[in-house]
Amino acid sequence: MTDTPARATGVSAAAPASQDAAPADHVVSPLVEITGLRKSFGAVHALQGVDLKLAPGEVTALLGDNGAGKSTLVRCLTGVHPPDAGEIRFRGEQIRFHSPDDARQLGIETVFQTLGLIEDLPVWQNLYLNHELTRGFGPFQLLDKKSMIAQSRAILSRLDVNVPNVRATVRRMSGGQRQCIAIARAANWGRTLVIMDEPTAALGVRETAAVEELIDRLREASVTVLLISHDMAQVLRVADTAYVLRRGQTAARRAVCATTGDELVGLITGAVLGDAHA
């Protein structure tokens, strides 16, 4: 595997350039801190004590082979599954989500692979789905279409997302444009943490580059990103920190500026031993 020059921003930049180097925890308080998280489905122990910290304004990659527990971890973090044990802290406070709405109220949004866009609705309406603006009072409320269209243009232009016509239906958008619309929507309503599940898995080279640029802009806008990816070159291009899950446990944590694609693959497969206390 070719090693792409790693990003050296934020906390990661301060980390020593050794193989064991991880971001310096003491520099900033984590936005999210997960400790000893466990979740089983009957006899399947999907999470067996996961520890993970998300530094604010950074891009953290979540890596692991199929079945390692990535989706289960995300579902616990977004209120879909209640964990069996362990702790999730958000800005230092222990939290217990009862539903995805609880997570959303803290500004945690997820872009699933299915994207959750409605094909036959225009872009602006997709951006405002469940957040519609209205005008008027009481029973005389009307959708404020004009404001939503104007603000949709502003949302997309702020993130430099290339969608020429927000009145066009999502059906007419390319795969990359759809992914960017879904991410822009999550970032707009999320603001604190945007979780992306393999955002470029189905995209070509140019569309992947557009999504990666968008992830960079989210970082510039101080949005914290958790990125599930199987693409090591992408992780090295866009992430600050990488966590590797193996069989439901945190196998390793690496500052991206101090690791290589080969090492990350080795940590995922188990060919390289991880940290005792990742």
Ligand SMILES: Nc1ncnc2c1ncn2[C@@H]1O[C@H](COP(=O)(O)OP(=O)(O)OP(=O)(O)O)[C@@H](O)[C@H]1O
């Ligand atoms: N709702 C569920 N019911 C039963 N077992 C489940 C459920 N969700 C996940 N699992 C099991 O938990 C384990 C971890 O699955 P999970 O989907 O979290 O892994 P993953 O790392 O996201 O994998 P992938 O990369 O293939 O999506 C797997 O053995 C899976 O079969």
